[in-house]
Amino acid sequence: NAGVTQTPKFQVLKTGQSMTLQCAQDMNHEYMSWYRQDPGMGLRLIHYSVGAGITDQGEVPNGYNVSRSTTEDFPLRLLSAAPSQTSVYFCASKYRQSSYNSPLHFGNGTRLTVT
Amino acid sequence: KNQVEQSPQSLIILEGKNCTLQCNYTVSPFSNLRWYKQDTGRGPVSLTIMTFSENTKSNGRYTATLDADTKQSSLHITASQLSDSASYICVVTYTGGFKTIFGAGTRLFVKA
Numbered sequence: 001n002a003g004v005t006q007t008p009k010f011q012v013l014k015t016g017q018s019m020t021l022q023c024a025q026d027m028n029h030e031y032m033s034w035y036r037q038d039p040g041m042g043l044r045l046i047h048y049s050v051g052a053g054i055t056d057q058g059e060v061p062n063g064y065n066v067s068r069s070t071t072e073d074f075p076l077r078l079l080s081a082a083p084s085q086t087s088v089y090f091c092a093s094k095y096r097q098s099s100y101n102s103p104l105h106f107g108n109g110t111r112l113t114v115t
Numbered sequence: 116k117n118q119v120e121q122s123p124q125s126l127i128i129l130e131g132k133n134c135t136l137q138c139n140y141t142v143s144p145f146s147n148l149r150w151y152k153q154d155t156g157r158g159p160v161s162l163t164i165m166t167f168s169e170n171t172k173s174n175g176r177y178t179a180t181l182d183a184d185t186k187q188s189s190l191h192i193t194a195s196q197l198s199d200s201a202s203y204i205c206v207v208t209y210t211g212g213f214k215t216i217f218g219a220g221t222r223l224f225v226k227a
Binding site: 004035040041042043044045090092097098099100101103104106107108109 | 146157166208
């Protein structure tokens with residue numbers, strides 16, 4: 001039982017390049033989400049999904065796209081990378097969005113640098 | 116404005132000593148408050164959850180308190196160990212559990 005797996009662990013991009021951050025969970029969780037973590041700030045929600053085929057925007061969605069074709073996978077796409085997207089990205093999941101007393105299970109993050 | 120503020124930003128203590136981390140929040144309506152531990156280079160891991168009716172909850176050497184009237188929570192670490200060096204993040208869930216705010220965290224360094 002691997003939990004939440006994120007790849008890659010590190011990535012360097014040039015401004016304007018695109019890439020996809022991968023996230024997979026093996027806990028059969030309906031709810032999956034992406035966060036970014038910046039120094040001195042709390043984690044901020046980028047996009048989330050309450051089930052396969054359903055996605056929605058979070059607090060800071062601009063410049064990012066997501067899709068959820070299966071329960072297990074929730075990739076995050078950067079369309080045209082900008083230096084402001086330099087951050088650590090975390091994928092997290094839990095059984096259901098409404099199971100508010102259940103914890104989020106986090107992956108170990110992807111550290112992205114945009115030059 | 117819904118906010119979660121943690122103090123101190125960082126803290127250095129000697130191994131074996133106790134410490135207390137603070138979390139103040141201004142969200143409504145409150146659902147629960149959870150403390151996470153984040154080791155360097157890893158994702159956050161849940162330590163404990165506090166619901167509205169709970170005042171104190173322990174998880175080993177970690178004890179969390181909640182005062183729902185003053186909207187304050189604390190995390191007390193007893194007999195600290197080197198492995199306690201990490202960031203501790205306070206997370207408040209509100210609006211029926213559909214919204215969550217993360218605090219910026221307290222960075223704890225435990226020195227031998």
